[in-house]
Amino acid sequence: MTDTIIEARPAAGFVQHALRGPFNAAFFRAMEPYLSRSLGPRKERVFAGLPHAVVELGSGVGANLRYLPRGATLIAIEPNRHMHARLREAALRHGVHLELRADTAERIGLPDHSADVVISSLVLCTVHDVPATLAEVRRILRPGGTFRFVEHVAAGPGTPTRAVQRIVRRPWAWTFEGCSCERDLEGDLRAAGFESVDIERYRIRSPILPFNTHIAGVAHA
Structure with a gap:
């Protein structure tokens, strides 16, 4: 049986929107x-x-639960409460114990040096303050811990993809909870003070052109 713990604190700086929340x-x-x-x-x-205990930024509806071992514990940082019911259902299906916190990534609320691994996917594009979020990740990671990420980023300057990202920036951000297609997340990660950062740049083939440029990798505390 999956244990579910919901933190009742409101997520500072995050607006529970009546339309965007359920839509996302x-x-x-x-x-x-x-x-x-x-x-x-x-x-x-x-x-x-x-490992058997993982912190995830922006767990959403539980897309990454399949990568955890059965019986593991996920500390899910997810401010959009409209995601919570689906996330709990997914945790039950995957046999993962769930500690669900309605905090933002800029204020995770866990003790210093309390996590071995933090993960994120398609999340750093949405946070209000990327440097503050990465500082929080470093704060809660134990020495030798890792931050593992799969994120979409700005395309190269002067490319057609970058032009489209710029054109759709405002409606895209409004629809997807502040998501920006134009962030240099690789630069942010390398400037965040990790001991080392391994990054792969790649492109997916999607008709959703602004979404096609990505990075994946591991930052070591």
């Missing part, structure tokens, strides 16, 4: 098979060998 919960549930096919090879590599 339904959208990512419907898109999970497609996203799994597109991002699965990198996730399988980056999330391989996860």
Whole structure:
């Protein structure tokens, strides 16, 4: 049986929107098979060998639960409460114990040096303050711990993809909880003070052109 613990604290800086919240919960549930096919090879590599206790930023509807061993505990940082019911259902299906916190990634609320692994996918594009989020990740990681990520990023300057990312920036951000297609997350990760950062840049073939440029990798505390 999966244990579910819901933190009742409101997520500072996050607005529970009556339209966007339910839409994103339904959208990512419907898109999970497609996203799994597109991002699965990198996730399988980056999330391989996860331990029995993992912190995840922006767990959403539970797309990454399949990479945890059965019986593991996931501390899920997910401020969008409209995601929570689907996330709990997914945890039950995968046999994962769930500690669900409605905090934001900028204020994780866990003790210093309390985690061996933090993971994220398609999350750093949405946080309000990327440096503050990465500082929180470093704060809670034990020495030698890892932050494992699969994220979409800005395309190269002057490319058609970058032009489209710029054109759709405002409606895209409004629809997807502040998501930006134009962030240099590789630069942010390398500047965050980790001991080392291993990053692979790659492109997926998707008709959703602004979403096609990605990075995946591991940052070592």
